[in-house]
Amino acid sequence: MLLDLSPDQEFFRDTTAKFLREQVPAAELRRLRDHPAGFEPGYWRRGADLGWVSLLVSEEHGGGSISGDGLLDLTLVAYEFGRHAAPGPLVPTNIVAAALSETSSGRNEDLLAGLVAGTSIASWCYGEPRPNDRLGDIAMEIRVEDAHVVLNGVKRPVESADQATHLLVTGRTGAGLSQVLVPTDTEGISIEPMHTVDLTRRFSEVRFENVRISIDAVLGEIGGAGDQVDRQLRLALVIANSESVGAMQLAFDMTVEWAFDRYSFGRPLASYQELKHRFADMKTWLEASHAISDAAAVAVSSQSPEADELVSAAKAYIGQYGSELMQDCVQIHGGIGLTYEHDVHLFMRRQTVNRALFGTPAEHRVRITAIIEQGADAA
């Protein structure tokens, strides 16, 4: 999390933190394990009142930021989501809201207003099943037929698809990418729930079979949505990274407390040099994760030419070292750390899901190489 928050940002962060602490304590997260949506509509609506889905939306569309930099403000919400393993479709609603705010020409005002108010849910259909499941692979077909577009393909995992009224679908038209906003009740769409490691996040596989919709549903340019998709991916990565850092921070704090509290052989765990050194490594990974997550958020927000490299560095690092930290937290807890009763898994789950979504650490490392190779060629 950013080191130098303004008093307004601090108040904003604290408001969400208090709300989550009261509304979704660990017992509530466990209760939601069997809830079909993974969150209560009222919870999401009240969270939206705190600004959860308005920060990437322009003021003319009913949004607005705290600091003038909505994405940085949103990283504070995401960080608290991580610290509380909070339920709710934070990434997909914000991505769709940002896309609508950027491209809307009046047609989607109601949906955008509903997203900002927390009364509507929408999701982004980006990733695809094997063998098109590598970062950036898009095989989904969006074909133009007169005044319509026709969608064919499969998307997964799509977060909260079964709660969504609309899906923002990224697909291919010829050599370029297109994006279409499709109501979930359109004929030809089938949604099948998937299993997941997170307790409250819900993912589905969404099939599109000759889904036919007016060409007006296209967001942006047909076959020319590549930049738009890149922007959405950057936003998703920034939000997910901040959330993972929050989860890491909480698991780390919990494990430090445990090390002071737990005695073995007449000494606290915290007095063993072997464990102290492990904590020093974890602290270093944690601070490094805070640093790169924030730097990437600033770079994305300011549209720096380094944004793609930094956001991939953040995703790769936080994915890899976040998992090392989480698994070490489990290890230091011992057997209790692997039980459902203990809380540490709530946070490990969130970091684990985020690590695997929107590109694995290895995929982002390779992406970094491509970026610096291009940079070196250009120089």
Added chain:
Amino acid sequence: MTIDETTHELLDEHEDLESFRQRARTWIRANLRVVEPGKSREGVLRNDRNDEEELAGVAREREVQRMLFDAGLAGICFPTAYGGRGLSPAHQEALNEELVGYEYPARLQAPTIAPCAAVLLDFGTEEQKLRHIPAILKGEELWMQFLSEPSGGSDVAGALATAVRDGDEWVLNGSKVWTTGAWWSDWGLCLARTNWDVPKHRGLSVFMLPIHQPNIEVHRIEMLNGSKEFCQEFMTDVRVPDTDRIGDVDDGWTVGIRWMFHERMLHNSSYVTIPSGDAHAGIGNESVLQTARASGHLDDPRVRDLVGEARMLNRVGEELHRRVAQGVVSGAMSDQSAAVGRLFSGVTSARTTSIVFEIVGADGAAWTDGDDGAIAEIGNDFLMRQVSCIGGGTTEMARNVISERVLGMPRERTLDREVAFRDVPRSPSSAS
């Protein structure tokens, strides 16, 4: 060259960031030599210069330091009273950014400016500061740390080198080690024991002394790769005036704690001038990609993964150091958090060295005179890999500092706390 007094007078102490950057950029482009692409990489303490070349390098860097000083681009965050510019860390960062791709006085940064000049600034008398800091900023004085001893590396406060008072002077005896380039340096900042009858931390004092004098023998240590930059000094009845003592008698550990803070901050200290991205010792920013290219395997997916990993670690390191420096300055983090940056740098540099060794394959075992720096000597770099985790305080010590001083975990049990230092058990083979 003489000091350009007018330049200094004309400069506003509160020069705004953008004019400063513009001025730095213009001056650097007009006066400093461009580092040829691919020539900046120096591997891990490479033994690739003879003494003559090394001395020529030192002389050029002294000259560049002087040029920077005359241009009002030295000592950015040092007070103007001591020849500095009295500007902000952001100004230093701007200078560092503008220096990318140009020569800079590398050997004068660590340990001369940080930690030595930084320690002088914290604890020196007015007279000491006036005598030495301007001289350092002009490139006239190169300093070394007389800190580690052969009897114990990490246990710095266990110094055996002894200073005995004799009227207005002190007489120093003992040995110091791991001073990089002491053979071409001028002054030593020396931690010595002044009282054996109190616990170890309460019987130390800090002195400054000229290195080249008859009573100091400088011995160059040959490292496993043939490098002879590290030295050991033998002090025999070295006389130091009491006016060259820094801090109070027997209170040297107060100085030592700040000293080690400045040492851990090293290239992230806002006193230090270093091109951005070069801040990590060992294999530099661009060289992993260069090596992968030169190896002919940049298209190998495994190599692309490794190149990306090295770059990721590099970028994360830059941001971590920025965060720690910012946190320490603002007070959001304790000074001891510098150990977080130190641990990251050490481990990351070692990992990067391994990555490069992995990329070059069998060329890491054997190479020819025809191979250039991107391929040659990488096997030796690998053998020297751990230097990043040892030099400047081991990563194990950094882990102790983080766990004990940052996280507040119980201190390691020691047998030297509440007893007179002369009664503390020492290695049976200890020299003195």
